[in-house]
Amino acid sequence: MKVFHSPSSILHAPTTYLRRGKAIPHLEQPGRYNVLLNAAQSGGHDVCVAGTHGIAPILRVHSERYLTFLEQAWKRRAEIEPGLEHVLPSHFARPQMSHYPTGIIGQVGFHMADLSTPIHEHTYAAVQASVDVAMSAASFAIDNGFAYGLCRPPGHHASTESAGGFCFVNNTAVAAAHLKLALGCKVGIIDIDVHHGNGTQSIFFDRDDVVTVSIHADPSAFMPYYAGYSDEIGTGTGKGYNLNLPLVHGSGDPVYLQAIDDALEFCANRGVEALVVALGLDASEMDPNGALAVTTEGFRGAGRKLGSTRWPTVLIQEGGYLSAILGENLKAILDGFESARAA
Known part of the structure; x- marks a missing residue:
């Protein structure tokens, strides 16, 4: 498997975040990148550094003012309070609040959904690098069938104008938009993260040219709480092109793998070609989130199922946090995918 990565991914290095009113060690650590990269290398995959793709791919799925905010937030931190170690919101915009503020305090609250996604000095550089990884992997998959992008920070909780859930720019959506533009076909997204891909859903919710499916732990008492339910099917021309498959907490391999079968069938029935x-x-039985119980062999099976099509496919890294088997889980899913394509 061709694997793309960027050493700049480790530049974003949050230390703590507020969870349920307490400051705890941040789960989205640079060490994730090192573990996953080492796993790809020891698994015998063809590992290379991503190329540079600029901001145009980001602007296909995010607004210009949001990208400007991400680029300027750290530089403007003194307008909030001198000496800040990170940028986080103190106020949040709600749906009935319709004006866009010029002050950075208001913009932080407008563009940031929670307290888990701090902006530091080098966050924007790491975000750009993560997008470059997604674009390099997607470009390779177009001509060569498939590739894996070791993206960090992750992206699937980022919507058109909002960061949240450790995510700043939606790498998955950027890759899908690139496939759509380059191939001119209907593109499918299957999200197998333990959390619902709420940002990805929101970006494509009213479109029928990108089919979105998310397999995740039941969100009724689990992040992102307000999205990821089975009655969310799309709107306008996108009605019937979004599928959510929330799973009972504690679900293991059989339920998870059946959901992947259902996701692939949903995509095929809607004319997906990439x-x-x-x-x-993070659906792993040993992930710190602890919501699902997928084994390493379950991930191998997931890889085989996802590789069973002949669609050009790009795998974009989202969640998956430090545990004793994180690297083995990555090896398993990549090996499963490759074995299906070789059959």
């Missing part, structure tokens, strides 16, 4: 897999490994 695929983006939002590859979260």
